[in-house]
Amino acid sequence: MAKSFEDIPGVEWVPGTGEFIKVNSELCSGCGNCVKVCLGSCYVVKGKKAVIQSLDRCMECGACWYVCENEAISFFWPNGGTGFRTQWG
Numbered sequence: 600m601a602k603s604f605e606d607i608p609g610v611e612w613v614p615g616t617g618e619f620i621k622v623n624s625e626l627c628s629g630c631g632n633c634v635k636v637c638l639g640s641c642y643v644v645k646g647k648k649a650v651i652q653s654l655d656r657c658m659e660c661g662a663c664w665y666v667c668e669n670e671a672i673s674f675f676w677p678n679g680g681t682g683f684r685t686q687w688g
């Protein structure tokens with residue numbers, strides 16, 4: 600059976616961090632790189648544009664921002680701390 604995020608020991612997602620990643624659809628080419636690297640399944644490509652479907656499982660790794668060659672993604676650390684917390688810090 601496939602594992603869900605709830606099965607990961609020592610990891611907790613804290614809701615309510617708001618919109619800390621944004622996609623500029625005018626710059627997005629729809630290449631799908633952000634979809635491929637995102638371990639949180641936060642993105643989908645619809646109509647040849649990346650769309651954030653949910654940041655509920657975002658691990659704040661910044662990989663989507665890093666791989667976007669068109670600089671279409673802006674990334675900020677969430678206000679007031681983090682939405683992703685591990686028991687190790």
Ligand code: SF4
Pocket residue numbers: 622626627628629630631632633634644648649666667668669670671672
């Ligand atoms: S990596 Fe950038 S250009 Fe490619 S689909 Fe994602 S946002 Fe769009």
Ligand code: SF4
Pocket residue numbers: 620636637638639640641656657658659660661662663664
């Ligand atoms: S920061 Fe990481 S986990 Fe969050 S949306 Fe980007 S690639 Fe996905």
